[in-house]
Amino acid sequence: MSEVQQLPKRSEVPEKLTWDLTTIYKTDNDFESDFKECAKEVEAVEKLKTDHFDGKTLLSDLKAIEKLERKVEKLYVYSSLKSDADTSNSEYQSMNARCADLASKASSALAWFEPAVLNISEDDLKKMLSEESALVDYTHYFDELFSQKDHILDAEHEKILSSLGNIFDTPSNVYGVMTNSDLKFPVVSDEDGNKVELSNGVYSKLLESTDRSVRKEAFQQLYTVYNQFKNTLASTLSGEVKVHNFRASMRHFSSAKEAALSNNHIDEKVYQQLIDTVNKYLPLLHRYVKLRKKLLSLDEMHMYDLYTPLFGSSPISYNFDEAKEESIKALSILGDDYIDHIKEEFNNRWIDVVENKGKRSGAYSSGVYDTNPYILLNWQDNLDNLFTLVHESGHSMHSYYTTHNQPFQYGDYSIFLAEIASTTNENILTDYLLKNTDDVEVKKYVLNHFLDGFKGTIFRQTQFAEFEDFAHQQEQAGNPLTAKMLSDFYYKLNQRYYGDGVVSDPEIAYEWARIPHFYMNYYVYQYATGFAAAIDLSDGICANDQEAIDKYIGYLKSGSSDYPLNVMKKAGIDMTNADYLENAFKVFEERLNELESLI
Known part of the structure; x- marks a missing residue:
């Protein structure tokens, strides 16, 4: 009997493949010292509460709040990165929980400030801005605040x-601990007959296997676990949705969607426009699914057949x-300065690379104004993970350029803008790979990867x-x-999206239970809008249009210094109409045609 391959413990991962968090705090003791100081600062800021401002007190309060927020952010990101590296480590779970509690207390201590500012008349605020020149740097902050x-x-x-x-974070926290640590997945076989412990990361790789029996077993075994806990997971999702709806109601929004989009000043029509346009082009997805079925020589196309490369193992x-x-070769078109920062990311352990026991699944870029932008990966040796690396590096470079070009009050960027930087990198990589090979097999594989990525990012996220x-x-x-309501709706939705060219296996009804982004309050649509906008941006960049490249770097530097839709207009895209979406589907069809011509 072959030996079961198990994930390494965190302590067994080579240091060079882990992120270096000593740039945040040298030791956990330094963290604890800062934590105690921050707790005192929370009390001090709460005592600043006032019903009246002049220019000097408004500025000094803003600076005191900024100091506190920066420290809370730094503590929180350190604890969350420590916790995510090993969710089974109770010490870091406790540390992260304490930081969540501290952040909640800080938020509560600051709750008086914005309502007090909103009591300032327009004339008085103008007078303060003229008296205190440093307040002018907060002009957009005040505009945004008064708009809400x-x-x-x-x-x-x-x-x-x-x-x-x-308390509101409880459903999401329970879901995270349950799916990343407590759920026990069965052992399955890989292509070589080795027994491997199933996890979300391993599952993704097995679903790309050219051996259909491997794909089918991984698919069925994974959803056996989620089916077993579907009622509990429906309860956690229900709790999260209740939180979103409650908060929206308390703030006098008509819906959680309006509230979530309002945070980024995004009109709800942008959301509906995405859904309508994608549904308009579902026949393109159905066509691609049928092509996939034909090329794989399948009598029946199943959901577990949607991710394997059409042309066998990757060349x-x-x-x-x-x-x-x-990555460096592909992204070099963005200029020397951009590449210098990419090398800084690669050479200074900003990335936690391999999967280990208890590590949070998936991939992300994280960090705050006073830290490096860190990347979490669960690395597998395949083309998809190369795309993941450039995707997350896009996020990190966005963060880097923002924090190094904007003051703290504008040193972050909206979620709506975030996915554009990452998916622009993906499109640049696709163009680079297609242009730098004469190998027809490689071209076919990369085109297949693009079409699958489009399917997964625009169709699937919508x-x-x-x-x-x-x-x-x-x-x-x-x-x-209930689990039944959610599963029934998801199953029918899946049938509509993929059409009659694929069998909607009964297990797919439970896919909602394994999607962590449903706990992020209307986040997922931005993957689709971001990918579509990225196609427009990357067209100019890949044509080596220096003006387009300069506008793109300008977008990366903008942070939250303007409303997201305005930032994109400066970058060259008006996202209030469907032109950018129509262009995306045009590119999808062109590359689908190109693939068909090659085969």
């Missing part, structure tokens, strides 16, 4: 809402070191967006979010 005036409560109610923040594969080199909106609407209408 109808949705900011009085100080007492703001404090109550803020103090409940840690190109990368280990992590090779992937770094290829499918998720429809499901998410359905769940929020049902809960708002008073309909309980």
Whole structure:
């Protein structure tokens, strides 16, 4: 009997493949010292509470709040990165929970400030700006704050809402611990007959296997676990949706969707425009699915057949070191300065590379104004992980350029803008790979990868967006979010998206239970809008249009210094109409035609 391959313990991972968090705090003791100081600062800031400002007190309060927020962010990101590296480590779980509690207390202590500022008359604020020149740097902050005036409560109610923040996080926290640590997945076989312990990371790789029996076993075994816990997971999702709807109601929004989009000043028509346009082009997805069925020579196409490469094993594969080199070559079109920062990321352990026991699944870029932008990976040696690396590096470079070109108050960027930087990198990589090979097999594989990426990012994420909106609407209408309701709707939605060219296996009804982004409050649609916008941006960049490249770097530097849609207009894209989406589907069809011509 072959030996079961198990994930390494965190302590067994080579140091060079882990992120270096000593740039945040040298030791955990330094963290504890800062934590104690921060707790005192929370009390001090709360005592600043006032009903009257002049220019000097407004500026000094802003600076005191900024100091506190920067320290809370730094503590929180350190604890969350420590915790995510090993979710089974109770010490770091406790540390992260304490930071969540501290952040909630800080938020509560600051709850008086914005309602107090909103009591300032327009004339008085103009006078303060003229008296204190440093306040001019906060002009957009004040504009944004006053635009939300109808949705900011009085100080007492703001404090109550803020103090409940840690409680509101409970559904998401329970889901995270359960799916990353407590769920036990079975052992399955890989292509070589080796027994491997199933995990979300391993599952993704096995679903790309050219051996159909491997794909089928991984698919069925994974969903056996989620089916077993579907009622519990429906309860956690229901709790999260209730939180979103409650917060929206308290702030006088008509829906959680309006509230979530309002945070980024995104009109709801952008959301609906995405869903309508994608549904308009579902026949393209159906066509691609049928082509996939034909090329794989299948009598029946199943959901577990949607991710395997159409042309067998990849003709190109990368280990992590090779992937770094290829990333630098592909992204060099963005200029020397951009590449210098990519090398800084690669050479200074900003990346946690390999999967280990208890490590959070998936991939992300994280960090705050006073830290490096860190990347979490669960590396597998395949083309998809090369794309993941450049994707997350896009996020990290966005963060780097923002924090090094904007003051703290504008040193972050909206979620709506975030996915554009990452997917632009992906499109640049696709163009680079297609241009730098004469090998027809490689071209076919990369085209297949692009089409699959488009399917997974625009079609699939919009499918998720429809499901998410359905769940929020049902809960708002008073309909309980049971496992049966969620599964029935998801199953029918999946059938509509993929058409009659694929069998909607019964297991797919439970896919909603394994999607962590449903706990992120109307987040997923931005993957789709971001990918579509990235196609427009990358067209100019890949044509080596220096003006387009300069505008793109300008977008990366903008942070939150302007409203997201305005930032994109400066970058050259108006996202209030569907032109950028129409262009994306045009590119999809062109590359689908190109693939068909090659075969």
